[in-house]
Amino acid sequence: MPCQTNIELENLLKEAKQYTKMGKVADYIPALSKANPDDLSIAIYYPDGKYVFAGNIEEKITLQSISKVLTLALALIQRGEEFVFSKVGYEPTGDPFNSIVKLEISNPSKPLNPMINAGALAVTHMIEGHSVEERLSNILSFIQLLTGSEDIHYSKEVAQSEFETSHLNRSLCYFMKQHGIIDENVEELLDLYTKQCAIEVNCLDLARIGIVFALGGIDPITKERVMPEYVARLCKTFMVTCGMYNASGEFAVRVGIPAKSGVSGGILGAVPNRFGIGISGPALDDKGNSVAGVKLLEMLAEKYSLSMF
Numbered sequence: 001m002p003c004q005t006n007i008e009l010e011n012l013l014k015e016a017k018q019y020t021k022m023g024k025v026a027d028y029i030p031a032l033s034k035a036n037p038d039d040l041s042i043a044i045y046y047p048d049g050k051y052v053f054a055g056n057i058e059e060k061i062t063l064q065s066i067s068k069v070l071t072l073a074l075a076l077i078q079r080g081e082e083f084v085f086s087k088v089g090y091e092p093t094g095d096p097f098n099s100i101v102k103l104e105i106s107n108p109s110k111p112l113n114p115m116i117n118a119g120a121l122a123v124t125h126m127i128e129g130h131s132v133e134e135r136l137s138n139i140l141s142f143i144q145l146l147t148g149s150e151d152i153h154y155s156k157e158v159a160q161s162e163f164e165t166s167h168l169n170r171s172l173c174y175f176m177k178q179h180g181i182i183d184e185n186v187e188e189l190l191d192l193y194t195k196q197c198a199i200e201v202n203c204l205d206l207a208r209i210g211i212v213f214a215l216g217g218i219d220p221i222t223k224e225r226v227m228p229e230y231v232a233r234l235c236k237t238f239m240v241t242c243g244m245y246n247a248s249g250e251f252a253v254r255v256g257i258p259a260k261s262g263v264s265g266g267i268l269g270a271v272p273n274r275f276g277i278g279i280s281g282p283a284l285d286d287k288g289n290s291v292a293g294v295k296l297l298e299m300l301a302e303k304y305s306l307s308m309f
């Protein structure tokens with residue numbers, strides 16, 4: 001088992017931290033630009049409920065794109081695989097997460113996968129509930145279940161900041177509405193999506209979610225099943241093929257674990273049957289992944305032979 005003590009992890013973190021200088025915090029969502037680019041934290045959560053961490057475990061970041069894998073799991077539970085994949089595909093795009101180009105040239109005209117913005121918006125559209133509030137509360141309850149914490153909320157400031165500036169996501173929604181992928185009011189869908197992306201977690205929450213995926217949907221504390229095994233498997237597969245945007249191929253070669261990143265600098269990792277990993281490190285590389293977070297995972301992967309391939 002890797003890293004049984006915080007000190008072991010702190011040494012790796014110290015080495016990886018120098019890479020924060022090579023990245024920049026996201027600023028296309030204005031509120032995210034307030035993050036500290038020098039921050040870096042990590043937690044590893046084991047199947048027996050023990051965990052180790054390094055950095056500031058209290059520091060919260062917003063889920064951003066990490067939420068895409070969680071709403072995918074919830075949509076699969078609520079709607080089933082056949083319905084979900086009638087609206088989104090299974091294939092990586094090789095394009096940036098917010099690209100519009102393949103939406104037009106794909107036939108049938110549906111988002112290529114649920115991890116790009118277009119696909120995630122289509123999945124959020126599927127979340128059940130009679131109002132934005134009820135659907136958001138379903139998403140929050142699911143994340144509370146996965147983290148084992150009631151203390152999961154969203155940042156109004158970050159949600160508002162993204163809602164006011166999401167013109168590209170609006171255009172993706174209108175395109176999909178034209179093609180019958182979604183049929184709801186676009187402003188309402190964006191309201192829900194931006195709140196979902198603004199849900200706040202720390203790196204321990206992420207590691208706790210990671211262990212549930214790593215254990216195929218079993219809660220490490222209660223030992224109860226919190227999602228069907230096939231849902232956990234399907235989500236982990238998308239994390240491998242599309243979880244790190246258009247850097248997923250290189251990440252699979254260098255690290256080789258299912259992982260999902262977000263532009264807030266978070267990374268959720270699941271090492272099958274072994275442990276969950278949560279990272280927060282807001283300085284991003286040019287693809288939008290935490291630059292020092294990826295480095296830290298590369299170091300861990302090499303030191304403890306994490307690759308599943």
Ligand SMILES: NC(=O)CC[C@H](N)C(=O)O
Nearest residue numbers: 064065097117197262263
């Ligand atoms: N890559 C990301 O984390 C993107 C999420 C962000 N909320 C967006 O839609 O642009």
